[in-house]
Amino acid sequence: MKINADGLHFQVLNEKVRSCPDEEIVLDNVLGQRYIGAGLCDKKVTINGVPGNALGAYLNNSRLEVFANAQDATGDTMNAGEIIIHGNCGDALGYGMRNGKIFVEGYAGYRAGIHMKQYQELKPVLVIGGVVGDFLGEYQAGGQIIVLGIGAEDKIPVGSFCGTGMHGGAIYLRTEHCPTDLPAQVCAADATPEDIEEIRADVTEFAKEFGYNAEELLSSHFYKLTPNTANPYRQLYVNN
Amino acid sequence: MSVNYFPAEFEVLRNTDKCIKCRACERQCANEVHFYDADFDKMLTHDDQCVDCQRCVTICPTGALKIHKNPNEFRQNYNYTQQIMTENYRQAGTGAVLLSSMGNPLPYPVYWDKILINASQVTNPSIDPLREPMETKVFLGKKPNKMSFNEDGSVNTKLDPHLELSVPIMFSAMSYGSISKNAHESLARAATELGTYYNTGEGGLHKDFYQYGPNTIVQVASGRFGVFKDYLETGAAIEIKMGQGAKPGIGGHLPGAKIREDVSKTRMIPMGTDAISPAPHHDIYSIEDLRQLIYSLKEATEYKKPIIVKIAAVHNVAAIASGIARSGADIIAIDGFRGGTGAAPTRIRDNVGIPIELALASVDQRLRDEGIRNNVSVVVAGSIRSASDAVKAIALGADAIYIATPALLAMGCHLCRSCHGGKCNWGIATQRPDLVKRLNPDVAYKRLVNLVHAWDHEIKEMMGGMGINSIEALRGNRLMLRGIGLTDRELKILGIAHAGE
Ligand code: SF4
Ligand code: SF4
Numbered sequence: 001m002k003i004n005a006d007g008l009h010f011q012v013l014n015e016k017v018r019s020c021p022d023e024e025i026v027l028d029n030v031l032g033q034r035y036i037g038a039g040l041c042d043k044k045v046t047i048n049g050v051p052g053n054a055l056g057a058y059l060n061n062s063r064l065e066v067f068a069n070a071q072d073a074t075g076d077t078m079n080a081g082e083i084i085i086h087g088n089c090g091d092a093l094g095y096g097m098r099n100g101k102i103f104v105e106g107y108a109g110y111r112a113g114i115h116m117k118q119y120q121e122l123k124p125v126l127v128i129g130g131v132v133g134d135f136l137g138e139y140q141a142g143g144q145i146i147v148l149g150i151g152a153e154d155k156i157p158v159g160s161f162c163g164t165g166m167h168g169g170a171i172y173l174r175t176e177h178c179p180t181d182l183p184a185q186v187c188a189a190d191a192t193p194e195d196i197e198e199i200r201a202d203v204t205e206f207a208k209e210f211g212y213n214a215e216e217l218l219s220s221h222f223y224k225l226t227p228n229t230a231n232p233y234r235q236l237y238v239n240n
Numbered sequence: 241m242s243v244n245y246f247p248a249e250f251e252v253l254r255n256t257d258k259c260i261k262c263r264a265c266e267r268q269c270a271n272e273v274h275f276y277d278a279d280f281d282k283m284l285t286h287d288d289q290c291v292d293c294q295r296c297v298t299i300c301p302t303g304a305l306k307i308h309k310n311p312n313e314f315r316q317n318y319n320y321t322q323q324i325m326t327e328n329y330r331q332a333g334t335g336a337v338l339l340s341s342m343g344n345p346l347p348y349p350v351y352w353d354k355i356l357i358n359a360s361q362v363t364n365p366s367i368d369p370l371r372e373p374m375e376t377k378v379f380l381g382k383k384p385n386k387m388s389f390n391e392d393g394s395v396n397t398k399l400d401p402h403l404e405l406s407v408p409i410m411f412s413a414m415s416y417g418s419i420s421k422n423a424h425e426s427l428a429r430a431a432t433e434l435g436t437y438y439n440t441g442e443g444g445l446h447k448d449f450y451q452y453g454p455n456t457i458v459q460v461a462s463g464r465f466g467v468f469k470d471y472l473e474t475g476a477a478i479e480i481k482m483g484q485g486a487k488p489g490i491g492g493h494l495p496g497a498k499i500r501e502d503v504s505k506t507r508m509i510p511m512g513t514d515a516i517s518p519a520p521h522h523d524i525y526s527i528e529d530l531r532q533l534i535y536s537l538k539e540a541t542e543y544k545k546p547i548i549v550k551i552a553a554v555h556n557v558a559a560i561a562s563g564i565a566r567s568g569a570d571i572i573a574i575d576g577f578r579g580g581t582g583a584a585p586t587r588i589r590d591n592v593g594i595p596i597e598l599a600l601a602s603v604d605q606r607l608r609d610e611g612i613r614n615n616v617s618v619v620v621a622g623s624i625r626s627a628s629d630a631v632k633a634i635a636l637g638a639d640a641i642y643i644a645t646p647a648l649l650a651m652g653c654h655l656c657r658s659c660h661g662g663k664c665n666w667g668i669a670t671q672r673p674d675l676v677k678r679l680n681p682d683v684a685y686k687r688l689v690n691l692v693h694a695w696d697h698e699i700k701e702m703m704g705g706m707g708i709n710s711i712e713a714l715r716g717n718r719l720m721l722r723g724i725g726l727t728d729r730e731l732k733i734l735g736i737a738h739a740g741e
Contacts, residue, residue: 039540096464
């Protein structure tokens with residue numbers, strides 16, 4: 001089913017999406033409507049135009065594909081499904097995400113992947129084709145963040161304060177340039193062939209979505225950032 | 241052995257004439273204070289491990305035990321008190337931040353105790369609650385400013401979602417993880433029987449408790465633990481936790497040791513990993529951002545549930561509440577600086593925030609002045625200790641109150657303020673199976689129901705005395721209050737006259 005979003009208030013548009021019986025929905029002329037796909041289950045939504053903030057918040061096993069840029073808070077507390085963005089993405093991408101995948105073709109703003117977490121078979125994946133702003137993976141508790149830095153091979157692909165408070169999961173950076181300001185709780189190491197195997201499927205999927213050569217991307221040098229196993233918080237408190 | 245620099249805080253007194261050496265105290269004490277010495281055939285103690293939780297005193301079959309404050313005294317000093325000296329010794333020994341729990345115990349003014357309630361005499365006679373109906377039912381949520389009706393008399397105004405409370409008292413947020421499963425079950429069952437609500441806190445909802453959904457408020461905090469569609473849909477309302485009275489401005493940290501199997505499942509994080517809630521929601525830096533989270537939750541639940549925004553009472557609380565009342569929230573919960581917690585840095589618990597009485601008075605006034613009081617209901621928390629505190633809170637402008645510490649007391653808590661240690665001998669603030677099973681939900685839920693029924697009865701009695709027969713007529717009725725021993729400034733903020741005026 002096709003829905004013309006032109007001039008529709010977000011409440012009206014989202015109600016149309018929710019009540020649409022079809023599994024596949026195309027939204028045309030989207031312009032800034034927020035909360036598209038919030039908590040949506042078992043649908044495939046194609047979004048033509050720029051969706052507003054909080055796209056796919058609490059997303060529950062749906063696929064949202066955006067043929068434009070996306071704005072802030074995309075995939076907040078996402079629980080399952082896929083968000084594919086053929087463009088760039090604003091701030092706070094994938095906040096508190098627990099499962100599912102987000103692929104951004106271009107760059108992402110500040111505070112991407114904050115407090116991503118994983119649990120049993122639930123493991124969120126965030127792949128960013130370009131570079132990303134400050135505070136990537138702050139408080140990360142699980143899951144996998146992959147920054148490919150395509151077109152920015154000569155510089156550090158992440159901003160400042162990457163991985164502050166990180167206590168789980170991993171961040172992979174496709175670069176020769178390791179961030180210089182990593183906190184003491186984060187270790188950076190050259191990715192091993194086993195590590196590359198860990199990300200192969202996701203990078204391959206990303207390459208397929210956006211027409212890249214996965215092998216070429218995977219043959220580059222990656223840094224892997226993980227939390228320092230010596231828990232940095234344990235010694236902080238004394239009972240009073 | 242290294243020198244400790246400070247003596248035990250408490251001393252266990254055992255009356256050896258009464259003690260029959262049954263060793264019950266030894267078995268009951270998770271802090272391992274009591275032990276039996278076979279050589280001397282004597283019960284002995286490690287006083288330094290005692291937290292004064294009173295478990296052994298209560299359990300001892302012969303009444304042989306007493307715990308008292310260690311009478312040993314450092315040299316008297318009103319400035320450097322023994323407490324402050326001891327805390328400095330602790331920190332010098334460890335280099336660590338002091339961690340405490342439960343509410344602020346310091347002698348700050350308790351405004352509830354400086355406010356008196358009115359009663360009718362001669363004119364405007366009092367109402368006998370035994371004879372006449374008293375309405376303590378409350379609806380929480382946005383109230384329309386105007387109502388319109390169809391010709392047949394039915395309501396034509398679209399009403400926002402509401403919570404319906406049979407009593408103006410709810411159980412405030414305590415997460416599964418900070419308290420035990422049995423404690424949660426007791427709260428859930430009591431809320432259901434009472435026709436009110438309990439609150440999951442930020443630790444998610446155990447699958448066994450989904451059945452109590454219609455009486456559950458589910459919380460969404462910065463860590464988003466256990467938050468997903470089913471969780472949001474199960475609750476009767478969703479509470480966004482922006483802050484907590486016991487620790488405004490900082491996040492939470494449940495140590496990995498407390499994340500056992502069930503807690504891990506409920507929070508949806510692996511066993512043994514730390515559960516860290518960042519201090520702020522990193523996607524909320526403004527009222528507009530808050531509005532976005534509110535509406536994303538409303539969208540995800542199809543506008544069927546009221547959204548509560550909980551904040552700590554801080555200096556500019558009135559301005560913040562005014563922003564929240566315009567953000568799309570249905571209910572604002574304000575938590576005062578004496579509110580309890582399962583763990584908070586001592587310095588923050590004891591020094592940050594403001595009393596709920598003053599915060600409530602100024603928020604209610606501000607919302608009225610701006611003509612937006614009906615946009616939201618106001619729920620207050622942070623040390624409402626009794627039915628009279630509740631009546632005073634409602635007369636100052638609250639729609640309902642949240643209680644947590646009184647609920648814990650009903651379940652046996654003795655306010656030893658050691659919840660952060662995870663060894664609660666009363667089976668409340670612990671995940672140790674041997675301790676958790678001491679709290680019997682069948683008994684504890686009944687005690688919670690009793691407590692709230694008793695308060696409700698007292699509230700009705702006080703209302704009747706004032707000649708008021710509904711919470712509706714009491715709310716914001718500050719004429720029913722008088723201050724005692726308060727300065728002009730305090731009276732002005734509270735919006736009440738002094739006794740005798
Ligand atoms: S519980 Fe009471 S009687 Fe039993 S050993 Fe302890 S102090 Fe003695
Ligand atoms: S809940 Fe338990 S540990 Fe916490 S104050 Fe009460 S008795 Fe002490």
